[in-house]
Amino acid sequence: MSTLEPGTDLPPQEYVVTRADLVAYAAASGDDNPIHQDEEIARAVGLPGVIAHGMYTLALAARAVQEWAGGPGRVEQVGAKFTKPVVVPAGDEGTTVRVAGTVKSVADGRATLALTVTCGEDKVLGMPTAVLRV
Template sequence: MTAKISYGDVEVGTELPAQDFTVTRATLVRYAGASGDFNPIHWNERFAREVGLPDVIAHGMFTMAEAIRVVTDWVGDPGAVVEYGVKFTKPVVVPDDEKGASIAVTGKVAALLDDNRVRVDLTAISGTDKVLGMARAVVRLA
C-alpha cells in the first residue's frame, strides 16, 4: 500500500508514476469469467475479423480498470476515487502469442478542486494508438 498522499503534497502538473500493463488472451479469458462478458470479439479471432475488427480486442471495461490502477496505486486507497470516466477511442488489439499487448498509462494532476479533491487526467496508449480519451478521475486526498 502506498503512503497516503495529502492535498498539500500535490500541485497542478504533478505526474503520477507511469505503468505498463500486459494483456494476453489468457487475461481476456480470466476477465470474461470474472465479468460475465463472453462476447466473442474478446476471444474468437474469426468472429472478431468477421465484424470488422483487426483481431481479438480487450474488453473496454478491462482497459478502463487497468488505467485507473495508476491512480489507485498512487493514492493508496481505491475508495478515494470519487469519479471516473473515459471515452473509448481505439480498441486494445490482443494478438494470439505469448507477448500479448501492452497498455501504457500515464497520469497528471490537472486541477486542484475543493474539499481536498484533485482531477487526474490519464493517457492510455497501446502500440501507437491512444485507446482512451477524456480519461479523468476525481480523487479525494488525505
C-alpha cells in the same frame, strides 16, 4: 497523495494484457462477447483481431489511479470514451497498455487527474479522467 499539486506528472504505469486475461475478465465481469476471445469472430465483424473489452482498459486506468492514490477506495469518479481498440495478439507476450497521468487541479480534498492511456502509438481512451479523495 497529500503532496499532489496541480501539474504534477504521476509515474506512468505499464500493464501487459494477454488473451488469458481477457478470458478471465469475461468470466469475472459477465461480458462474454466473443470478439474479446475468438480471432475468427473478431475478424468476421471487421476488427483487426481479438480486442480487449473497453472496460478492461478502463479497469487498467483505474488500477493505475489506485496505485497513485496509495491504495483502494479513494476514487470518486473514473471514466472515458472507448475510442480505439486494444488489439491483443495470441500468446503469452500479449500487448502493453500504458497509463500516464497528470494532476489537473486540487480543491476541497479532491484531486482531478487527466490521464493518457495508450497502446503503442494509439490513444485508446478518449478524455479519460479520474477524481480522487486526497
